[in-house]
Amino acid sequence: MGAAYFYHLTRNPLEKTLATLVEKALSAGWRVEVRGRADAQLRALDVALWQREGFLPHGMAGGPHDADQPVLLTTGAGGNSASCLMCIQGADVTSDEIAAADRVCILFDGHDPEALQQARGQWKSLTDAGATAQYWSEETGKWQMKAQHPKPE
Template identity: 45%
Template sequence: MAEILFYHLERQPLEKVLPNLLERSLARQWRATVQASGEERLKALDDHLWTYSDDSFLPHGTDRDTDAATQPVVLTLREHNPNASAIRFLVDGAPLPADASAYERICVLFDGQDQDALMQARAQWRQAKEAGHALAYWQQDETGRWQKKA
């Protein structure tokens, strides 16, 4: 069973949090897949990961690239695992994969200021719990540090 982590974004936007989590994943020698739910978000993330920091970037591609299977990070709108990743990030309400056990870890990142996103994350939590996955809920404290709440 996959470990599924829910990240409740309240103090920092996705564009700040995701690169850090991807860097940590790559440091573990894990390949990663990021699934968005819309073409505009996918394009914005693709651009952002090249420019989010003055001193680094995250090597990545999209599942449309011919070399997607060799990329350490792949951005997609679909449920497949194009680069045999160990970790999958779901953003903007992307659904849990049908075969979550294909991953070591799945991270659901959701906007804590968006009521629809909160409701969807709660539904995904129930779905993952019913499937028997190990779950964790992370929320940022006042200083921006992640605190495990459940």
């Protein structure tokens, strides 16, 4: 059974944090789906990931080789049999998807009030539905877990 990890971005940009998390997921042997809400933003992310230092194999959904992609950027449910789902831009995820995945990461911009509200709403609806969740913050410069559901006994 998986868990949702909420990442509150306040220091590093999405591209950097996402790349770090994707590299960790790939090293764990997982296929990754990066789910966003807008094709234009995913295309910009695609370009940023190709231009960064170091190779991060990935592709945009809609191509003939989606099933072979270790990392697939998509606005819908991916077609690469991912066991790790990374939601950006407030993309929707269900408690059933969390339960079926090895890991779900929800990344949100801590400087965007709308993104904060969206993440709070997701936390509430997912934990109310019984999903296990952790909230991580980088406010001190290092990632620290600030909350989890259910709380440890």
